[in-house]
Amino acid sequence: MSNQTTSQRLYSLDALRGFDMFWIMGGEDFIHELAHATHHPAAVWMAAQLSHVAWNGFRFYDLIFPLFLFISGVSTPYSVGREIDKGVENRKIVLRIIKRGLILVLLGVIYNNGLQITELSQIRFPSVLGRIGLAYMFACMIYVYASQRFQYVWFVGILISYWLIMKFGAAPGFVAGDLTIQGNFASWVDRTVLPGRLHLVIHDPEGLFSTLPAICTGLLGIFAGNFLKNNATKTPTQKAATLAIGGLLCLIVGGMWGLIFPINKNLWTSSFMLYAGGCSLILLAIFYFIIDVLKYQRWAFFFTIIGLNSILIYMSVKVIDWNYASEGLFQWLGQLFGENYYGVVITLAVIGVKWAFLRAMFHYKIFLRV
Secondary structure, three states: OEOOOOOOOEHHHHHHHHHHHHHHHHHHHHHHHHHHHHOOHHHHHHHHHOOOOOOOOOOHHHHHHHHHHHHHHHHHHHHHHHHHHOOOOHHHHHHHHHHHHHHHHHHHHHHHHOOOOOOHHHOOOOOHHHHHHHHHHHHHHHHHHOOHHHHHHHHHHHHHHHHHHHHHOOOOOOOOOOOOOOOOHHHHHHHHHOOOOOOOOOOOOOOOOOHHHHHHHHHHHHHHHHHHHHOOOOOHHHHHHHHHHHHHHHHHHHHHHOOOOOOOOOOOOHHHHHHHHHHHHHHHHHHHHHHHHOOOOHHHHHHHHHHOOHHHHHHHOOOOOHHHHHHHHHHHHHHHHOHHHHHHHHHHHHHHHHHHHHHHHHHOOOOOOO
16 A cells, blocks of 8 residues: 555545445444434434435435445556556557456345345346446546546536436336336336346346446546646645635536436436535545545544455355354344443444454455455
8 A cells, every 4th residue: 555646546445445345344334223223413423315216306315326436537647557658559558447347246246135046036146246246347448548538528417418318318118217116218128128137127227228327427536546646746635625615616517417317326317426426536536635645544443354355355244144143143242232322332343343354354465356
């Protein structure tokens, strides 16, 4: 790990990825258990923020997924860009990108369904990892083959095209522009072309068609990463400020667009992409300024350990019963705190056991790379 912004991965990027994954690996459960135990207004509010909006709207938990994809984009100019700078052929670079994307799609299918033989109709193909894999793959291909100006053209073109398709299209039997779960065009496409089952029967939040605007989430990350890596005219502090201002502008544009094209994670609407992207830019600016500019890094080690093995800890729930292990070690502690706080203690134990596992992986330099 290094603090150099010119050649190597940003320390703040691993920490931000770890912060993002922390909520998935147990932070969310801890807040929900705390709200249940205390009924404190602050804890109840935080618990509400750590749950998805049913359809239209935005909460903090709706940011977790796009933030991870955004971070993947930020790292692209440092990883893929390094290969380009070395003169590696575009064809070889793109083949590796496609391989990585397809591996993530496969891991997503395994995450959803496990390793078992079952009927095709019972398999759910769309997944979080699958969307990350496909969106990352196409965003990187645009980065490799398009000039920086045309990367922006792709970004704007995809967002506007998706909006127009959703505005003038609909499922058969519904009026144009219907954005309900039954009538929207994206869900109809998924029901028509995707094999297997959808998560919500008639709709899948990680569906194929709504992956289109998710490509722009990856591209926004690429823009941010390219700005941090290659803009030599600004100081690190000015870079952090520029990222924050860019994030604020995305929030404003996304919020205004949301008045006519609702902010909706399930459909990954263009307004949602910009709104979540704005939040992501602001978080990146904060982490970059504190960690890479001011050099306050020790506090971030907790998150960095998670961020360096994010795919491993995400997939681990399918092969390791973390709750069983944590209760086996810390059930006595939960009993000491009483029945009301038992869940709070055990969720903290789960986080601790997972982090200790990741710390051991870090010590032995074992990382799951895709």
